[in-house]
Amino acid sequence: MSHPFQFDLLATEGSARAGVFQTAHGPLPTPIYAPVGTQATIKALTPRQVKEAGAILVLANTYHLYLRPGDELIAELGGLHEFMGWDGPLLTDSGGFQVFSLAGQKQGKKSLRTIDENGVTFRSHIDGSLHRFTPERVMEIEQNLGADIAMVLDECAPPYERDYCEQAMQRTHAWAVRCQTAHTRADQALFGIVQGGVFPDLREESARFLTALDFPGYAIGGLSVGESKEEMHAMLEVVTPVLPAHEPRYLMGVGTPVDLVESVARGIDIFDCVYPTRVARNGTALTRTGRHNLSNAPYANDPAPLEAGCSCYTCTHFSRAYLRHLVMAKEMLAATLLSIHNLHTMLTLIKDIREAILAGRFADFRAEFWAARERKA
Amino acid sequence: MSHPFQFDLLATEGSARAGVFQTAHGPLPTPIYAPVGTQATIKALTPRQVKEAGAILVLANTYHLYLRPGDELIAELGGLHEFMGWDGPLLTDSGGFQVFSLAGQKQGKKSLRTIDENGVTFRSHIDGSLHRFTPERVMEIEQNLGADIAMVLDECAPPYERDYCEQAMQRTHAWAVRCQTAHTRADQALFGIVQGGVFPDLREESARFLTALDFPGYAIGGLSVGESKEEMHAMLEVVTPVLPAHEPRYLMGVGTPVDLVESVARGIDIFDCVYPTRVARNGTALTRTGRHNLSNAPYANDPAPLEAGCSCYTCTHFSRAYLRHLVMAKEMLAATLLSIHNLHTMLTLIKDIREAILAGRFADFRAEFWAARERKA
Numbered sequence: 001m002s003h004p005f006q007f008d009l010l011a012t013e014g015s016a017r018a019g020v021f022q023t024a025h026g027p028l029p030t031p032i033y034a035p036v037g038t039q040a041t042i043k044a045l046t047p048r049q050v051k052e053a054g055a056i057l058v059l060a061n062t063y064h065l066y067l068r069p070g071d072e073l074i075a076e077l078g079g080l081h082e083f084m085g086w087d088g089p090l091l092t093d094s095g096g097f098q099v100f101s102l103a104g105q106k107q108g109k110k111s112l113r114t115i116d117e118n119g120v121t122f123r124s125h126i127d128g129s130l131h132r133f134t135p136e137r138v139m140e141i142e143q144n145l146g147a148d149i150a151m152v153l154d155e156c157a158p159p160y161e162r163d164y165c166e167q168a169m170q171r172t173h174a175w176a177v178r179c180q181t182a183h184t185r186a187d188q189a190l191f192g193i194v195q196g197g198v199f200p201d202l203r204e205e206s207a208r209f210l211t212a213l214d215f216p217g218y219a220i221g222g223l224s225v226g227e228s229k230e231e232m233h234a235m236l237e238v239v240t241p242v243l244p245a246h247e248p249r250y251l252m253g254v255g256t257p258v259d260l261v262e263s264v265a266r267g268i269d270i271f272d273c274v275y276p277t278r279v280a281r282n283g284t285a286l287t288r289t290g291r292h293n294l295s296n297a298p299y300a301n302d303p304a305p306l307e308a309g310c311s312c313y314t315c316t317h318f319s320r321a322y323l324r325h326l327v328m329a330k331e332m333l334a335a336t337l338l339s340i341h342n343l344h345t346m347l348t349l350i351k352d353i354r355e356a357i358l359a360g361r362f363a364d365f366r367a368e369f370w371a372a373r374e375r376k377a
Numbered sequence: 378m379s380h381p382f383q384f385d386l387l388a389t390e391g392s393a394r395a396g397v398f399q400t401a402h403g404p405l406p407t408p409i410y411a412p413v414g415t416q417a418t419i420k421a422l423t424p425r426q427v428k429e430a431g432a433i434l435v436l437a438n439t440y441h442l443y444l445r446p447g448d449e450l451i452a453e454l455g456g457l458h459e460f461m462g463w464d465g466p467l468l469t470d471s472g473g474f475q476v477f478s479l480a481g482q483k484q485g486k487k488s489l490r491t492i493d494e495n496g497v498t499f500r501s502h503i504d505g506s507l508h509r510f511t512p513e514r515v516m517e518i519e520q521n522l523g524a525d526i527a528m529v530l531d532e533c534a535p536p537y538e539r540d541y542c543e544q545a546m547q548r549t550h551a552w553a554v555r556c557q558t559a560h561t562r563a564d565q566a567l568f569g570i571v572q573g574g575v576f577p578d579l580r581e582e583s584a585r586f587l588t589a590l591d592f593p594g595y596a597i598g599g600l601s602v603g604e605s606k607e608e609m610h611a612m613l614e615v616v617t618p619v620l621p622a623h624e625p626r627y628l629m630g631v632g633t634p635v636d637l638v639e640s641v642a643r644g645i646d647i648f649d650c651v652y653p654t655r656v657a658r659n660g661t662a663l664t665r666t667g668r669h670n671l672s673n674a675p676y677a678n679d680p681a682p683l684e685a686g687c688s689c690y691t692c693t694h695f696s697r698a699y700l701r702h703l704v705m706a707k708e709m710l711a712a713t714l715l716s717i718h719n720l721h722t723m724l725t726l727i728k729d730i731r732e733a734i735l736a737g738r739f740a741d742f743r744a745e746f747w748a749a750r751e752r753k754a
Contacts, residue, residue: 040702044709046690069677069702077680077698085694300446303454317424317462321454325417325446332421332709 005189005216007248011358015240015267018357021217021248023089023148024187025081026056030248031264031357033350034059034091034272035343039068040084043277044335045343047085052313053340054347059091059272060084062141062151063098067124067131071144079146090147091272093252094138094179094193096120097221100156115155117171135178143185149217151252152179154193156222159231165197173209180213191217191250198231200238207242218243219250220268224259233266240267257288257349261369264353265362271350276342281335283327286342288349288369289376294338299324312344313337382566382593384625388735392617392644395734398594398625400466400525401564402458403433407625408641408734410727411436411468411649412720416445417461420654421712422720424462429690430717431724436468436649437461439518439528440475444501444508448521456523467524468649470629471515471556471570473497473531474598492532494548512555520562526594528629529556531570533599536608542574550586557590568594568627575608577615584619595620596627597645601636610643617644634665634726638746641730642739648727653719658712660704663719665726665746666753671715676701689721690714 007030009019021028034057035042035050042050042058050058060080065071074083080090099113099122112130113122119134135153142150153175157168172195183190192210196202210218220239223232236251243249250270251263260271276286285292285306292306305315306323314323314337326334356365384407386396398405411434412419412427419427419435427435437457442448451460457467476490476499489507490499496511512530519527530552534545549572560567569587573579587595597616600609613628620626627647628640637648653663662669662683669683682692683700691700691714703711733742 039706039708040699041706041708041710044713046710046713047694048690068706069698073678073698076678077696083696083699083702085699301450301453313423313425319454319460321446321450322417322460322462325460329416329445331416331418332712333418333423335709336421336423336713 003189003214003216004186007217007246009245011360013357013360013362014265016264016357016362017267017269018354019248019269021269023189025087025089025148028057028089028270029354030269031260031350031354032057032270033260033346034270035277036061036272036274037084037086038274039064040074040080042339042343043281044332044339045277049313049336049340050086050343051088053343054351055088055343057089057091057270058086059093060145060147061095061098062092062138062145063095063102065092065145066095066141067126071141075144075146081146089149091149092142092145092147092151094142094151094153095133096138096151096154097156097253099133115171117174119153120155135175136182139179139182143183143188146185147188149189149191150183151191151219152176152193154195154221156225157195157197159197159222159225159227162197162199162202165195165199165202169195169202169206173206176210176213180215189216191215191219193219193221193252194239194243195222196235197222198227198235200234203235203238204242207239211242211244215247217248217250217270219252221252223251224254229258229262233262236263236266236268243267257286257346257369258373260346260350260353261366264357265366276346277339280338280342283334283338285323285338286345288345289373294320294324294327294334296324306341307345310341310344312341314341314344380566380591380593381563384594384623386622388737390734390737390739391642393641393734393739394644394646395731396625396646398646400566402464402466402525405434405466405647406731407646408637408727408731409434409647410637410723411647412654413438413649413651414461414463415651416441417451417457419716420658421709421716422654426690426713426717427463427720428465430720431728432465432720434466434468434647435463436470437522437524438472438475439469439515439522440472440479442469442522443472443518444503448518452521452523458523466526468526469519469522469524469528471519471528471530472510473515473528474533474630476510477533492548494551496530497532512552513559516556516559520560520565523562524565526566526568527560528568528596529553529570531572531598533602534572534574536574536599536602536604539574539576539579542572542576542579546572546579546583550583553587553590557592566593568592568596570596570598570629571616571620572599573612574599575604575612577611580612580615581619584616588619588621592624594625594627594647596629598629600628601631606635606639610639613640613643613645620644634663634723634746635750637723637727637730638743641734642743653723654716657715657719660711660715662700662715663722665722666750671697671701671704671711673701683718684722687718687721689718691718691721
C-alpha cells in the first residue's frame with residue numbers, strides 16, 4: 001500500500017464487508033450511503049437536516065460546480081466543505097458521467113461533445129459555452145474543490161456497445177494513470193473507476209488494470225445506466241473478487257433499497273444516489289418495502305405518519321394528510337419533509353446492514369428484507 | 378369586558394405599547410409579528426425553523442385552507458395546530474381580503490365575485506368552482522380551523538373610492554355583528570376589523586362602531602393596499618385613539634421594518650406580512666437598514682455572512698458567496714436560508730422594539746433606527 005488512506009475491515013460475511021475508511025474529515029463507517037448535493041446543496045435541505053437524517057458522507061458533482069460557481073472561486077473561499085457548510089467527509093465525482101450524458105444530450109442541434117485521447121470537449125448545459133476536461137484539468141478542479149475522496153476522469157460508454165465499451169475502458173485506464181500522476185493533494189483519496197459495460201471480460205480486465213495502479217479505493221462506474229439488475233449483479237460478481245480486499249469499493253450512482261442489500265452482498269462498501277431526494281421532490285415516499293405516491297387520494301384524510309415507528313423529523317411531526325396537502329398545493333415544504341424521510345430510510349437501512357454484518361447475521365437480515373417486501377407486495 | 382381574553386399592558390411610551398395577550402396556546406408578547414403560512418406552511422420552512430427564527434404567532438389564510446384541503450378535513454384531523462405541526466398560537470384571517478382581491482382578479486373573463494348584503498359569491502382561483510362566504514359560514518370555517526385568534530368577515534374596498542368605502546364599511550359592520558352572534562368557540566378570540574379606506578371620518582366611525590361591540594381585539598384592515606405611508610399613518614392616528622386601550626390592535630398585512638417601528642409608534646400591537654418570506658424567495662435579504670439582492674455580482678466571492686453579528690442559522694453557517702450561488706443555481710435552499718434570515722430580522726426587530734418600550738427608551742430606539750438607515754443610504 002503506497003498511499004496513506006487506511007481502510008480497516010471489521011467483519012465480513014460471504015462477500016459482504018463492514019469496515020472503516022479514514023478521511024481527512026473523519027471516519028466513514030462502511031457500508032455507507034452518500035446523499036447527492038449536485039450543486040453543493042442537497043436539494044431542499046439544510047446541512048443540519050442532512051446530518052439529522054443520518055448522513056455522514058455527501059457527494060457533490062464536479063461538472064456542475066466547475067461550471068457554476070467555479071472551482072477556483074470555491075478554492076478561494078476555503079474549499080467545498082467551507083463553501084457548503086458541510087464539515088463531514090465529502091466526495092466528488094470526476095464530471096465524466098455528466099459530460100458523457102448531460103452535456104451530450106441536452107443541447108439538441110447545438111450538441112458538441114468530442115472525445116479524443118487527451119480528453120473531452122463539451123458545451124455547458126447552462127449557457128452553451130465551450131469547455132474542455134483533460135485528466136490533468138479534472139485533477140486540478142477536484143483538488144480545488146478539496147473533497148476527501150476524488151474520482152479519476154473516466155469515459156462512461158453505452159453499456160451494450162462492445163467496441164465502444166472496450167475503447168472507452170482503454171481510455172479510462174490511460175486517463176487513470178495520468179490522473180494519478182497529476183494528483184498531489186495528500187488529504188484527498190483518489191479512487192480509480194472500473195469500466196467495461198456489461199462485458200465480464202472487460203470488467204475483469206479493468207479491475208485488474210486499476211488494481212495494479214494501487215489506488216486507495218475503487219469505484220465501479222457505468223452501471224445502473226439502463227442494464228438489468230441481473231446484469232449489474234453479474235458485473236459486481238466479476239469485479240469485486242478481483243479488487244483488493246483491503247481497499248473500499250464504491251458503486252457509483254446506485255441505488256434503491258434493493259440495490260443496497262444486493263450490492264453489499266456482492267462486496268460493495270460505498271453508494272451514492274439522487275434517487276431518495278429526486279423522488280421526494282415528485283411527492284414519493286420511500287420505505288424499505290416500497291414507494292408511496294403521496295398524491296394518491298386515500299392519503300387525504302390519513303392521520304398516520306408516513307411510516308409507523310419511523311423516528312425521522314417528518315414521521316414524528318406530520319401526518320400523511322398534511323404531506324399530501326403540501327404535495328397537492330405544490331409547497332416547497334413537501335420536498336423538504338419527503339427528502340428528510342427518504343434519506344432517513346436509506347441511511348437507517350445502510351446502518352442496519354452494517355450492524356447485521358458486524359453481528360454476523362447479514363444473511364438473515366437479507367432474507368428478512370426480502371420477506372418483508374413480499375409480504376407487502 | 379364581556380369576553381375572557383386577557384390583555385395586560387405592561388408599559389406605554391407615547392402611543393407605543395408593550396403587553397401580553399393570553400391565548401389558548403400560550404401568551405403573545407406584544408408588539409408581535411406573525412409570519413404568514415398561507416397554505417398551512419410558511420413557505421420553504423419547517424415549523425422548527427420558524428420557531429428557531431423567533432416566531433411565536435403564525436398566520437394562516439382561511440380562503441386558501443377552505444379551498445384546499447378544506448376546513449372540515451382539518452377539523453376532522455384535529456384542527457389547524459395539529460395539522461400543520463405548530464403548537465404555538467395561530468391566527469386566521471376571514472378570507473375576505475383574498476376573495477376581494479385574489480378571486481376577483483385572477484380568473485380573467487371568467488371572473489365572478491358578486492357581493493350582496495348576506496355575503497359574497499366567488500370562484501376558486503384553483504379550479505374556477507363556485508363558492509359562497511357569508512358571515513355565518515366564515516365563522517363555521519374559522520371555528521373548524523380552530524386558530525387562537527379569528528377575524529370577522531369584512532369587505533376590503535379600493536381605498537380611494539369614498540362611496541364604495543362607506544358602503545363596504547357599513548356591510549363590514551353588519552357582518553361583524555352577525556359574526557359575533559355566530560361565533561361560539563370559547564378558546565378562540567374573535568377580532569373586529571376597522572375599515573373606511575383613506576377617509577378619517579369613516580375610519581373613526583368604524584372604530585367607534587366596532588368598539589361598542591366589545592371585541593377582545595381589533596384589526597385595522599384595508600391598509601397597505603396602494604395608499605401612501607403618510608395616508609396609512611394618518612389612518613392609524615385616527616383609529617388607535619378611538620379603540621379601547623385594554624384590547625390589542627392588529628394592523629393586517631403590514632409590513633416592513635419601517636412599518637413596524639412607525640406603526641408601533643402609532644399604537645399597533647400585532648402585525649403579519651408575507652413580505653420577509655416573499656422577497657426571500659426572490660433572492661432578497663432584509664436587514665433593518667435595507668434590502669439586498671443576492672444575485673448582484675459583488676456577492677459572488679464575498680465570504681462574509683449576510684449580516685455581520687446576526688445570530689440566525691443562515692448568518693452563522695453560510696457566506697454571501699454561497700447564498701448567491703444558491704440563488705443563481707435556482708436551488709430551493711436559497712429560499713429556505715433567506716427566509717430564515719429575513720424572519721429573524723423582523724422578529725428580532727419587533728423583540729427589540731418591545732424591550733425598548735418596556736425600558737422606556739422607545740423614542741431613542743426609533744431615532745437610532747432612522748439614523749442607522751440614513752447612514753446606510
